[in-house]
Amino acid sequence: MIERKYDTVIIGGGPAGIAAVIKAVELGLKTVLIENKDLLGGIPLQCVHPGFGIHYFKEDLTGTQFIHRLLDRMEKLGVECLLKAHVCSIEYKDYGEKIVNVITRNGVMKLNAKTIIYTAGARERHLFEIGVVGDRPDGVYTAGEAQTLMDIYGIMPGKEIVIVGSGDVGLIMARRFALEGAQVKAVIEILPYPGGLMRNVTQCLKDFNIPLLLSHDVVKVVGRKRVEKVVVAKVDENFRPIEGTEFEIPCDTVVIAAGLRPNIDLLEKLGVLIDSATGGPVVNELLESSVPGVFVAGNALVINDLVDYVVEQGELAVKGAYIFVSSNGISTVDWKSVVKGRNVRLVVPHYISGKRDVTILSRVAKPERKVFVRVSEIDVKEFHIAVRPAEMIKLDLKKEALSKAVNESKITLEVVPVG
Amino acid sequence: MTIQYRVIIVGAGIVGASIARILSMYGNFDVRLVEKEPDVGWGVSKANTSIIHPGHEEDPNTHPLRAELCKKGSEIWREWARELDIPAKWPGELMVFTNEEEEESARKYVELAKINKIPGVRIVYGEELKHMEPYVNPDAVGAVYAPTAGAISPFEAVIAVVENAVDNCVKLLTETEVKGVRVQGGKVVGAETNRGFIEGDILINATGLHADKISHMACVEPNFFIRPRRGEYLLFDEDVKVKPIRILHTTPTPITKGVYATTTVHGNLMIGPTAEDLPLDAKDETSTSTGGLEKMWKEAGKILMELPPRSKVVRTFAGLRPEPPDGHWLLKAYDDPWGFVNVAGMRSPGLTAAPAIAYYILDQMVKLFDIRLLKKRNWNPYRRGIVGLNGSSLHEIDELIKKNPDYGEVLCYCKMVSKAEILEAVERMKKIGVKTITIDGVKFRTCAGMGRCQGSFCRWRIALLISQYTNTPLDKVVVKKATYGIGDVKVLLRAMLQTDS
Numbered sequence: 001m002i003e004r005k006y007d008t009v010i011i012g013g014g015p016a017g018i019a020a021v022i023k024a025v026e027l028g029l030k031t032v033l034i035e036n037k038d039l040l041g042g043i044p045l046q047c048v049h050p051g052f053g054i055h056y057f058k059e060d061l062t063g064t065q066f067i068h069r070l071l072d073r074m075e076k077l078g079v080e081c082l083l084k085a086h087v088c089s090i091e092y093k094d095y096g097e098k099i100v101n102v103i104t105r106n107g108v109m110k111l112n113a114k115t116i117i118y119t120a121g122a123r124e125r126h127l128f129e130i131g132v133v134g135d136r137p138d139g140v141y142t143a144g145e146a147q148t149l150m151d152i153y154g155i156m157p158g159k160e161i162v163i164v165g166s167g168d169v170g171l172i173m174a175r176r177f178a179l180e181g182a183q184v185k186a187v188i189e190i191l192p193y194p195g196g197l198m199r200n201v202t203q204c205l206k207d208f209n210i211p212l213l214l215s216h217d218v219v220k221v222v223g224r225k226r227v228e229k230v231v232v233a234k235v236d237e238n239f240r241p242i243e244g245t246e247f248e249i250p251c252d253t254v255v256i257a258a259g260l261r262p263n264i265d266l267l268e269k270l271g272v273l274i275d276s277a278t279g280g281p282v283v284n285e286l287l288e289s290s291v292p293g294v295f296v297a298g299n300a301l302v303i304n305d306l307v308d309y310v311v312e313q314g315e316l317a318v319k320g321a322y323i324f325v326s327s328n329g330i331s332t333v334d335w336k337s338v339v340k341g342r343n344v345r346l347v348v349p350h351y352i353s354g355k356r357d358v359t360i361l362s363r364v365a366k367p368e369r370k371v372f373v374r375v376s377e378i379d380v381k382e383f384h385i386a387v388r389p390a391e392m393i394k395l396d397l398k399k400e401a402l403s404k405a406v407n408e409s410k411i412t413l414e415v416v417p418v419g
Numbered sequence: 420m421t422i423q424y425r426v427i428i429v430g431a432g433i434v435g436a437s438i439a440r441i442l443s444m445y446g447n448f449d450v451r452l453v454e455k456e457p458d459v460g461w462g463v464s465k466a467n468t469s470i471i472h473p474g475h476e477e478d479p480n481t482h483p484l485r486a487e488l489c490k491k492g493s494e495i496w497r498e499w500a501r502e503l504d505i506p507a508k509w510p511g512e513l514m515v516f517t518n519e520e521e522e523e524s525a526r527k528y529v530e531l532a533k534i535n536k537i538p539g540v541r542i543v544y545g546e547e548l549k550h551m552e553p554y555v556n557p558d559a560v561g562a563v564y565a566p567t568a569g570a571i572s573p574f575e576a577v578i579a580v581v582e583n584a585v586d587n588c589v590k591l592l593t594e595t596e597v598k599g600v601r602v603q604g605g606k607v608v609g610a611e612t613n614r615g616f617i618e619g620d621i622l623i624n625a626t627g628l629h630a631d632k633i634s635h636m637a638c639v640e641p642n643f644f645i646r647p648r649r650g651e652y653l654l655f656d657e658d659v660k661v662k663p664i665r666i667l668h669t670t671p672t673p674i675t676k677g678v679y680a681t682t683t684v685h686g687n688l689m690i691g692p693t694a695e696d697l698p699l700d701a702k703d704e705t706s707t708s709t710g711g712l713e714k715m716w717k718e719a720g721k722i723l724m725e726l727p728p729r730s731k732v733v734r735t736f737a738g739l740r741p742e743p744p745d746g747h748w749l750l751k752a753y754d755d756p757w758g759f760v761n762v763a764g765m766r767s768p769g770l771t772a773a774p775a776i777a778y779y780i781l782d783q784m785v786k787l788f789d790i791r792l793l794k795k796r797n798w799n800p801y802r803r804g805i806v807g808l809n810g811s812s813l814h815e816i817d818e819l820i821k822k823n824p825d826y827g828e829v830l831c832y833c834k835m836v837s838k839a840e841i842l843e844a845v846e847r848m849k850k851i852g853v854k855t856i857t858i859d860g861v862k863f864r865t866c867a868g869m870g871r872c873q874g875s876f877c878r879w880r881i882a883l884l885i886s887q888y889t890n891t892p893l894d895k896v897v898v899k900k901a902t903y904g905i906g907d908v909k910v911l912l913r914a915m916l917q918t919d920s
Contacts, residue, residue, distance in 0.1 A: 001450055001813065001814070001817050030906055036829065036832070084827070084828050085826075086829035086832070086835075088808075088816075088829075088835060101813055103808070103816060103820070103826075103827055103837075104820075104827050105820065105824040105825075105827035105828055106820070106824070106827065108813050108814075108816050108820065109819045110813075110819040123871070123872045123875065123876065124872070124874040124875045126872065126875060127873070128732055128734045128735050128873060129730060129732060129733070129873075130732060131709075131729065131732075133706070133707040133708055133709050133712065134706045134707060134708075135705070135706045135733065136705075136736065137899075137901070138898040138899050138900060138902075138903075139899035139901060140895075141876035144875060145874075145878060146873050146878055149879060149903070149904055150877050150908055153883075154891055154893070154907055154908045154909060155683065155893050155894045155903070155905070155906075155907065155908065156904055156905050156906055156908045157903075157905070158904075159902050159905060162813065180908055219709070220585075220706070222706070223701060224900075225899075225900035225901045226901035248571035252905075264830075265658075265833075265871075266434050268658070302807075341715070344910070369704070373793075
């Protein structure tokens, strides 16, 4: 078995991992980037739609353009990458020593790492996980799978499409199918409001006359060989189908866009503490998890709306790894927990020191209009005309403001109505 | 010289495959195993509880064949699992009772165990029960412990048995559906199929749910009908907390063996089945229902300490059991028409008994058709499974990669399946005579796509490999029964859009 030593091992070659490796090499850390597939880039490679890079590059790019800008930067630096390499386990040896076991075509590699940056992205929820019953015919795809087929391999999955879930992925795939001439029969959403960004509801559905059925659920898939139809029903406030409201939509394809889950199997096995709200690890402001020296960024940390945030997290995690490597660990401080207050469903990071500028990302539990996003301990409040679960709230807190909380053991993020 | 009989076995499920294997031991038979699906084991054999029953649940007074062959089958499976490298385990089972009434009916099975000579069956209570099964519901009063119960992977069992049978000169004909049984002068002369006429002197009907139809084609047992009995199942992720060590089940009712909670040989918690009689013609009604799954949830709660969260469900599925009148298996060779054999109505414990049924059928044939058996000298009893990364140590994986670098390319993350394993599955399918290499066929041979992502990460990668190694365009690769895609994005529907406008 091949053995090597690194300051930091980055697991996952999507946008978070690429951003991280660039930063790490710039900072002089001995780094390797590991990717399972035969090319770097991750999901943006197959995203031919725009909306990428508005914050980070101050330009509206497609996913493909966005990721190539990052890849160009990376190539100029000369970065060590392992492609077609699969991390099968991570072993914790000591505070400053973890072993990343990697399966490659050249054999098993044991990478000794002071720090790990885990950027393995997310996985898609599937039909069975969301409780759809009925037949199990061919013609059921997850949205990402359908996108890979269409935009990497040029294959059309089907022509009469029903999309389950109105998150951004579902909305974008509805438009993709419509653009290629498929008939998108409906986008079905169990919640009373769309799951994706408002701009996507307009640009992907309204502009293409695709019906969005809110408070509806697919109760059954029917088909002997291939999908023949779905049975849809209205749901009550507990998301239970209302009897008598069922109707059928004939279709040959069902696309499941029922949300993403951080892909954290390896971290769970390593013993990292998981936040049930985000589905990702509990982290401090440097994105270090509960296992020392293991940092997490991108959709493996929390499902992000924008790739721009993912890239920023990748860079921040490297900052953490750099501190860890150069000062033999993260210095001991009195961590303050970031508490979820009124109408806050999730928040990242979970702990802050109060001594650095931090960006708090959060989502609300339910939509509201005219609210303050507030941290009362430090007298910070920001007005929002509307907040929706689909749209992450990004709150930048300066260390000067945070110094007001010097004697607090927590700060509370809450969303409160104006007046 | 001995006459060689041309035998057509219709149906490559566990029963047909087992008969093929047994017949392949003798020089007397030239065997064709005929299957309507693209692959073997896609009917009843695929979706069931996967239990090898000890035989203490069969009443020899009402169902003597079931009692005898269940016990024998359970013994033979131990040998077959070793010879054929079939994933199997033998943890024993606990029939859990929660009150006096259930205890009373559970006691019956101890008596049956005595009559059927099933070893080691006894009742365990309280502390001992909890010691044997830490995940049992703490409210359970006791259980009937049957140490000889086991579990196998049923779809891999069929594949293994067929591979071995083909290795011993059985010919497998997939995608071949029998449309008629031709009889001349009171003798079977062959089968009409969608691929033409197949000559045969003996036709063995092992067609699961459709055995009544095939029997009627030969004008045999016109009043015999098979009723599909549906069972729904829930399969959980490997990482759930509650994974019973033993095979747990509730006390049986007149129509089912009870609801089971087991950890499959692949490490998933599985609960089920329901038991629901369907109309006679509903022989492909394998849909799941909210009601059925809810019921499972409730029943399993009675025997398990706790149930995992719903978000840990990785798959729900339903299978059909072929239920014959009064639960009587129809295992019979006929002399009118001469050469016809029914192996029909193989309801539970059909999987357990399958190897014993195969011997029993051979015996019936020998007697009725007056066959003097001639053992092949070069018969090979062994078959090896596909060696995989999952379960291998890092050192073993390193060795595998040295021999074949394709082991170093992991395509299915959840079950850690390499390119080498997938290619070997494709090769093995070709070798036994599978005409259409399906993604499902690869899944059943390697477990690729059976994990928590249910194939969203790897399905297209496996499809690509199949496309490459079978010279099939990617969109024409078959998943289970339909193609993965419908054509090329650029030329297909976009062109239609332009004509429309």
